[in-house]
Amino acid sequence: MEKTHIVKSYDEELTHLDSLIAEMGGRAETQLADAIDALMRSDIAAAERIREDDKRIDRMEEEIDAFTLRLLALRQPMAADLRAIVAALKASSDLERIGDFSKNSAKRVEALSKYPPLGGSLSSIARMSAVVQEMINNVLDAYVDRDADKADDVRARDEDVDTMYTSLFRELLTYMMENPANITPCTHLLFIAKNIERIGDHTTNVAEQVHFIVHGKRPAEKRAKGDRSASTVVGVGEA
Amino acid sequence: MEKTHIVKSYDEELTHLDSLIAEMGGRAETQLADAIDALMRSDIAAAERIREDDKRIDRMEEEIDAFTLRLLALRQPMAADLRAIVAALKASSDLERIGDFSKNSAKRVEALSKYPPLGGSLSSIARMSAVVQEMINNVLDAYVDRDADKADDVRARDEDVDTMYTSLFRELLTYMMENPANITPCTHLLFIAKNIERIGDHTTNVAEQVHFIVHGKRPAEKRAKGDRSASTVVGVGEA
Numbered sequence: 001m002e003k004t005h006i007v008k009s010y011d012e013e014l015t016h017l018d019s020l021i022a023e024m025g026g027r028a029e030t031q032l033a034d035a036i037d038a039l040m041r042s043d044i045a046a047a048e049r050i051r052e053d054d055k056r057i058d059r060m061e062e063e064i065d066a067f068t069l070r071l072l073a074l075r076q077p078m079a080a081d082l083r084a085i086v087a088a089l090k091a092s093s094d095l096e097r098i099g100d101f102s103k104n105s106a107k108r109v110e111a112l113s114k115y116p117p118l119g120g121s122l123s124s125i126a127r128m129s130a131v132v133q134e135m136i137n138n139v140l141d142a143y144v145d146r147d148a149d150k151a152d153d154v155r156a157r158d159e160d161v162d163t164m165y166t167s168l169f170r171e172l173l174t175y176m177m178e179n180p181a182n183i184t185p186c187t188h189l190l191f192i193a194k195n196i197e198r199i200g201d202h203t204t205n206v207a208e209q210v211h212f213i214v215h216g217k218r219p220a221e222k223r224a225k226g227d228r229s230a231s232t233v234v235g236v237g238e239a
Numbered sequence: 240m241e242k243t244h245i246v247k248s249y250d251e252e253l254t255h256l257d258s259l260i261a262e263m264g265g266r267a268e269t270q271l272a273d274a275i276d277a278l279m280r281s282d283i284a285a286a287e288r289i290r291e292d293d294k295r296i297d298r299m300e301e302e303i304d305a306f307t308l309r310l311l312a313l314r315q316p317m318a319a320d321l322r323a324i325v326a327a328l329k330a331s332s333d334l335e336r337i338g339d340f341s342k343n344s345a346k347r348v349e350a351l352s353k354y355p356p357l358g359g360s361l362s363s364i365a366r367m368s369a370v371v372q373e374m375i376n377n378v379l380d381a382y383v384d385r386d387a388d389k390a391d392d393v394r395a396r397d398e399d400v401d402t403m404y405t406s407l408f409r410e411l412l413t414y415m416m417e418n419p420a421n422i423t424p425c426t427h428l429l430f431i432a433k434n435i436e437r438i439g440d441h442t443t444n445v446a447e448q449v450h451f452i453v454h455g456k457r458p459a460e461k462r463a464k465g466d467r468s469a470s471t472v473v474g475v476g477e478a
Contacts, residue, residue, distance in 0.1 A: 062457060069325055076315045086308055089325060093332050093444075107469035114472055173422060180416045184473050187412060190426065191433070191469075205332075218301060230346035230430075233353055234423050 010075050017067060017088050018144050021095070024060040025143070025206070028095045029136040031057065031102035032199060036129040038109050039192065040122060047109035050102065057099035064092040083216065087209040091143070094202040094209075098136070101195040101202075108188040115185040121172060125189065128164040129196050131157065135203045142210045151210035152219065154203065161200035162226030168193045169229035177234070197227065249314050256306060256327050257383050260334070263299040264382070264445070267334045268375040270296065270341035271438060275368040277348050278431065279361060286348035289341065296338035303331040319452065326448040330382070333441040333448075337375070340434040340441075347427040354424040360411060364428065367403040368435050370396065374442045381449045390449035391458065393442065400439035401465030407432045408468035416473070436466065 031050055038046040068085050071077060077085055135154050142150035172186040172193070211219050270289055277285040307324050310316060316324055374393045381389035411425040411432070450458050 065325070065329075069321065072311060072325070073317060073321055078312060082308065082312055086304070086311070086328060089328050090304075090332055093329055104469060111470050111472050173426060176415065176422045176426075177419045180419070183412055183415045183422070184471075187415075187426075187429065188469070194430070194433075230343060230427070231350050232423075233350050 013067075013071055013075070014081060014084065017064070017071065017085065020060065020064050020067065021088055021091055022140050022144050024057060024064065024092065024095045025098075025136060025140040027053070027057050027060065028098040028102065029133055029140075031099050032105075032129060032136070032196070033133055035102045035106040035109075036126055038106055039112065040126060042109065042113045042117065044110050044113055047106040050106035054099050054103040057096060061092045061096040064088060080213065080216075083213045087213050091206045091209050094205045097202050098199050101199050105192045105195045108192055112185050112188050115181075118175065118182070118185060118189065121168065121175070121186070121189055124164070124168050124171065125193055125196070128161060128168065128193065131161055131164070132196050132200050132203065135161075135200065139203050139206050139210065143206065146210070146214050148211045148214035151207040151214075155207040155211075155219065158200045158204045159226040161197055162228075165193055165197040166227055166229045166232065169232055170234055173232075173234040252306075252310055252314070253320060253323065256303070256310065256324065259299065259303050259306065260327055260330055261379050261383050263296060263303065263331065263334045264337075264375060264379040266292070266296050266299065267337040267341065268372055268379075270338050271344075271368060271375070271435070272372055274341045274345040274348075275365055277345055278351065279365060281348065281352045281356065283349050283352055286345040289345035293338050293342040296335060300331045300335040303327055319455075322452045322455065326452050330445045330448050333444045336441050337438050340438050344431045344434045347431055351424050351427050354420075357414060357421070357424060357428065360407065360414070360425070360428055363403070363407050363410065364432055364435070367400060367407065367432065370400055370403070371435050371439050371442065374400075374439065378442050378445045378449065382445065385449070385453050387450045387453035390446040390453075394446040394450075394458065397439045397443045398465040400436055401467075404432055404436040405466055405468045405471065408471055409473055412471075412473040 031053060034046065034050050034053075037043075038050065068089050071085055075081075135157055139151060139154045141147070142154065169190065172190045175182045176186045208218050211217075270292060273285065273289050273292075276282075277289065307328050310324055314320075374396055378390060378393045380386070381393065408429065411429045414421045415425045447457050450456075
């Protein structure tokens with residue numbers, strides 16, 4: 001974190017900006033993976049560390065924003081370089097939110113540790129998170145490689161995440177109806193699932209920034225939405 | 240929306256950028272107000288219009304981002320002007336999310352219309368939303384006036400929103416435990432309350448951007464957090 005970067009040329013500065021985004025994104029992905037791991041193992045101490053580590057992600061956003069400001073002031077970038085710098089400013093906000101949603105998920109581990117584990121739902125959450133972690137991983141590769149096709153592919157996969165979330169929404173509401181003792185833990189799991197779904201949205205935003213750097217405009221077609229949970233009604237006795 | 244802007248000078252362009260942010264923010268605030276109004280009146284047609292109007296907010300983000308890119312390329316801004324342009328890029332993302340959270344709340348009106356209204360909780364949600372709407376309104380004034388004190392005041396008020404949210408969280412979980420028929424509607428209300436709490440966070444981000452434009456750095460002290468819901472456990476029979 002506290003390395004001194006001896007930067008020599010404009011090209012090196014632009015490469016450094018990419019590496020900052022890749023590092024920040026890598027940390028955000030790790031935060032999500034660690035939060036879900038702490039949830040699966042009901043590890044309160046690990047969850048507490050994730051909350052602490054979120055501050056480092058916040059500081060990285062500030063570092064990236066300060067670095068872009070310096071590049072804009074001193075280098076007066078044009079065309080694709082300018083787009084990369086603007087994209088970095090937008091992407092750093094999205095990655096900060098990914099860290100924040102991971103932290104919020106970690107915060108719920110302690111409340112959940114007071115209840116018997118809901119094994120099936122935990123597995124579904126872990127599967128959903130694995131898909132999103134892979135999306136984050138791929139979008140960061142696409143970012144560094146300026147690979148718009150790979151970014152578009154990440155964007156398309158967000159629909160699967162939405163579908164998984166809608167399915168979890170129904171499942172968790174059904175458990176709540178079966179037994180009032182499930183209401184508190186299922187509510188926390190519902191928010192964790194929603195956090196992962198939102199992380200998918202922010203990953204999609206980063207994918208759109210990659211498309212923008214490469215093509216000079218955002219993707220044209222509207223992304224299909226697989227999240228039907230907002231209109232979902234689960235009746236008592238449906239279980 | 241489709242007005243032709245005849246822009247003559249650099250100063251006019253910077254003023255135009257502020258007016259775009261103020262307009263986009265005003266629309267986002269209206270979307271939130273309309274979503275809560277549709278919820279209170281169980282007005283499905285109004286909720287549907289809010290979903291449509293969200294596309295205009297998305298287009299405004301693209302317009303602002305394209306305009307800032309043009310300013311950066313052609314005007315090579317420095318110092319406070321450069322900070323204002325970077326802040327506009329960040330703020331447009333936050334305002335887009337405010338529109339998105341409002342749309343997500345509106346989407347839930349139809350599912351909620353199938354249940355008897357939970358009057359007390361609806362009133363609490365409306366009160367919480369009124370506080371956040373006032374925060375959005377004030378932060379836009381602070382933005383246009385470059386009033387960092389006013390922005391810092393908005394930031395401080397987000398703690399009240401978090402406290403209101405935690406209280407609603409307990410209340411809605413208690414209703415769910417009293418009667419399983421309340422589980423679906425209370426879950427949707429819980430997500431609406433959470434959306435408003437998140438809108439408060441994004442409004443706080445905009446407030447921090449105002450502080451940054453004026454002072455050249457982000458606010459130093461960490462904001463106090465009043466949201467204790469993530470660690471909240473509501474026991475059966477507590478009601």
